[in-house]
Amino acid sequence: MKFFFLIIDYSIPVFMIFSYPWWKKIANGDINQYAGMRTTRSMENKxxxxxxxxxxxxxxxxxxIVLLVFVILMRSLRLLAMEWNSVLIASINSFALLVITYYVNKQL
Incomplete structure (x- = not known):
């Protein structure tokens, strides 16, 4: 169980750090209905x-990178039980993705 939570906690920050080539590939392609940041503003034109x-x-x-440092800090401090710690980390990671979407949409 310990390794399951370890994988879950680190997966989102690591994928975010190494996802830039994927975003670049999507940006150079056509407007996609299935992949990428799909908001009404982002899909208006090329x-x-x-x-x-x-x-x-x-x-x-x-x-x-910020989330990875946060995860390392939260896992080393052990303020909560392992399960609740992972729930907190996953919630903050999900919130960070929503904030990114908001700021990108605002800049368009």
Whole structure:
């Protein structure tokens, strides 16, 4: 169980840090209905689409590094039980993804 929570806690920050090539590939492609940051503003035209995907990639790297440090800190401090610690980390990671979407959409 310990390794399960370890994988879950580190997966989102690590994927965010290494996801920039994927965002760049999506930005250089056509507007996609299935992948990428799909908001009404980002899908209006090709220029918005490319800008949104590249911004999202840059923010994912920055936020991913901050989240990785946060996860390391939370796992080393052990303030809560392992299960609740993972719930807190997953909630904060999910909230960070929503904040990235908000800021990118605001900049379009």
């Amino acid at each position: 220029e918005n689409w490319k800008k949104a995907q590249l911004l999202c990639g840059k923010y994912c790297i920055r936020v991913g």
